Amino acid sequence: MLQILGKTSSINVRKVLWTCAELGLPFEQEDWGSGFRATHVPEFLALNPNGMVPVIKDGEFVLWESNSIIRYLAGRYHGEALYPADPCERAKCDQWIDWQASELNRSWSYAFLAMVRRSPAHQDSREIDVSWANWTRHMAIVERQLEFTGAFIAGPSFSLADIPIALSVNRWLETPLRHDDFRAVAAYMERLATREGFREYCRNGTP
Template identity: 40%
Template sequence: MLRILGRANSFNVRKVLWVCDELGASYTREDWGRGYRPTNDDEFLKINPIGLVPAVIDDGVVLRESNTIVRYLATKHGDDAIYPTDPVRRAGVESWMDWANYETSISLRGAFLGGMLNEPPWNNPWFIEQGRRQITKEVGQLDAHLRTSGPYITGDTFTIADIPIGLVVNRWFCLNFERPEYPFVARYYEQLSTRPAYMRHVRNGLP
């Protein structure tokens, strides 16, 4: 059985929990990270020397980095619909996953970690303002994409592209500053909310 190391309220662990439920993959989960056993513990570092959650062990295979784990699980347990084998369609899925992990993770450090959680060093006023401006721009780009796509990120079918994007969108609607209305992102949020696994692991009251 899949072993997931990481607290259930972690942004990146929630990606793994969500995809497991979508795929019907059985797992056990152990609390590691903020508020639980520290990830600089020797036991954890033997599994993931980077010291971040999630870490996953699958039949002796050790995995780290949430998007990599999601792709691995979709390859092993999923079908062509959730993770296309065609290289062009797959590139479309993976480009959105990487956009979410790189572009929005930087802006959310200011808008969320600094602006909402007041965590140093991200709580510098300049950095908070830059983060808010940038995440607003990025969600606007997503809204423009969803205007002509949908109901999911790459079209009619739910794919693993929706998993990191779905976490970003949920956090966007939790941010505590005056945000513009993006109707297509709002429509997408409601579409994702028809999925029980999304409600269980993402839109569950956590930012």
């Protein structure tokens, strides 16, 4: 059975858990990371030299990096409805998956660590304001894309790209700062509420 190593409070672990829910894929999950089993012990570093979660073990196959994992699972376990075989449609998914990791993730770091994690090292009010403004600017990109598609982030149908994007939207909504009135984003989250994986691993009160 597929093994998932990583604590369920991690946004990147929840990408993998939600993907498994969409695929109807059974798994065993072990809590690793801050507050649980340490990831900088030799046992874990042998699996991921970065000492970060998630890691999966699928039989003898080991993989880390959350976006690589969800792509692998969709490809390995007949997830064509999530991750299309057509190169153009797949590329649309990939651009949003990669954008979430390379751009959107970076925008929230300071504000999230300050307001949610309460990190003592991230309490400069000016830096919080700058980070929040940058995060909101990136959320405006999501808003415009959802206005364009009228449905989901990569087009009219739910896709693998919606998993990291929706988790990021949830994090934005759960951070206690003033939020712009992004109506397409609000409608998007309501649209996703019919999905069991969304309810269990995204809109569950965990940022």
